[in-house]
Amino acid sequence: MQTLKVAIAGFGGVGRATANLLLQRRDHYRQVYGVDVRLVAVCGSRAGLVDANGLQAKQLDDLQPGLSGPDFVAASGAEVLIEAGPSDFRSGGPGLDYLCAALSAGRDCIVISKGALVHSGPRLRELARASGALLKLSGAAAAALPTLDLLEHSLAGCKVLSVEGILNATTNYLLDAMRTQGLGFDAALREAQAGGFAEADTRNDTEGWDTACKLLLLANFGLGARLTMADLEVEGIHSVTEQRIDAWKSQGLVPRLVGNLSYVDGAIRASVGIKTYALSDPFALVSGKNKAIRINSDAMGETLAIGGGAEPLATAAAALKDLEHILQARGRSPLLY
Numbered sequence: 001m002q003t004l005k006v007a008i009a010g011f012g013g014v015g016r017a018t019a020n021l022l023l024q025r026r027d028h029y030r031q032v033y034g035v036d037v038r039l040v041a042v043c044g045s046r047a048g049l050v051d052a053n054g055l056q057a058k059q060l061d062d063l064q065p066g067l068s069g070p071d072f073v074a075a076s077g078a079e080v081l082i083e084a085g086p087s088d089f090r091s092g093g094p095g096l097d098y099l100c101a102a103l104s105a106g107r108d109c110i111v112i113s114k115g116a117l118v119h120s121g122p123r124l125r126e127l128a129r130a131s132g133a134l135l136k137l138s139g140a141a142a143a144a145l146p147t148l149d150l151l152e153h154s155l156a157g158c159k160v161l162s163v164e165g166i167l168n169a170t171t172n173y174l175l176d177a178m179r180t181q182g183l184g185f186d187a188a189l190r191e192a193q194a195g196g197f198a199e200a201d202t203r204n205d206t207e208g209w210d211t212a213c214k215l216l217l218l219a220n221f222g223l224g225a226r227l228t229m230a231d232l233e234v235e236g237i238h239s240v241t242e243q244r245i246d247a248w249k250s251q252g253l254v255p256r257l258v259g260n261l262s263y264v265d266g267a268i269r270a271s272v273g274i275k276t277y278a279l280s281d282p283f284a285l286v287s288g289k290n291k292a293i294r295i296n297s298d299a300m301g302e303t304l305a306i307g308g309g310a311e312p313l314a315t316a317a318a319a320l321k322d323l324e325h326i327l328q329a330r331g332r333s334p335l336l337y
């Protein structure tokens, strides 16, 4: 049976969930694709594990010091890298070095962190094009909510006219908890942290940066734009007080933090800000940590998706959806269907 060797760099909540889900799905990959998918390496910032025959779940709690970094991944022989380190869009984060090394060497990459993609997207795309590697980023582009898949596959051939998205679980959770449970901002934020979906630096959520990063990825990777973060107008949710929530409630309005893409004179404009919706609007129904996207296109009209799942499993599943798309793009058609 053909083998496919996978490495995971970044071994926090999402990296571990992805490793465990991949190991649970090994029989599925064998039966559906006829491929023995092996997890051959994992690493955090200073420690890791490697085994060319495939790591087992019980080994994953015992990382060994020193086994980390892009060279470690290369030495493991992995053909696919899953990158799940911290997101830092200002510097590209540690993911940038891992991705540059892997893509230059022709390794297919599944990216879950947003930093490197936002900071150096065109460079990473060029490295992938030059080496023939595939670059997939569902986990970075709102994860359990399908976004790029809709643009790339479901709406292929249509001209997208606008995109509107609730793309950040944490801010949606906060606004919803403040409105429906009367919870204070800080208490709701603590719940989002406990749920494992808030960023390590929660200002990236509450100031709108995480929404902005995802919006930029949709524009650049889904619609062929070349935006940088400086092109986006970004507003967070710190200005939302109990009084504003009450005023909106009395008017039958529901606040959401929303990213918007539209075309002005043929150029894409992107912004992030608070919008209010009438109770009858589907965006008003996107509760808790759920997310949503509404795409308006010339030929298919309005397309709407709403979703989310328990984290970090849902993000792990989005990354492994990319893995199946890589298997298919590499000629492994599903055997069962």
Ligand SMILES: NC(=O)c1ccc[n+]([C@@H]2O[C@H](COP(=O)([O-])OP(=O)(O)OC[C@H]3O[C@@H](n4cnc5c(N)ncnc54)[C@H](O)[C@@H]3O)[C@@H](O)[C@H]2O)c1
Pocket (backbone or CB within 6 Å): 009, 010, 011, 012, 013, 014, 015, 043, 044, 045, 046, 068, 069, 084, 085, 086, 087, 094, 112, 113, 114, 139, 140, 142, 143, 196, 197, 198, 199, 200, 311, 312, 315
């Ligand atoms: N948690 C979610 O719901 C969610 C959803 C979608 C995307 N993401 C993204 O996934 C990524 C991981 O999220 P998380 O919740 O697991 O965060 P986390 O902080 O738990 O994990 C990040 C891990 O990366 C490791 N790391 C730091 N520097 C490294 C280096 N140089 N080499 C290898 N590893 C390094 C850290 O030690 C840490 O264990 C983030 O970029 C986040 O934005 C998270």
Ligand SMILES: N[C@@H](CCO)C(=O)O
Pocket (backbone or CB within 6 Å): 140, 142, 167, 168, 169, 170, 171, 197, 198, 199, 205, 210
């Ligand atoms: N912190 C993000 C998860 C990572 O994208 C969110 O709340 O949606």
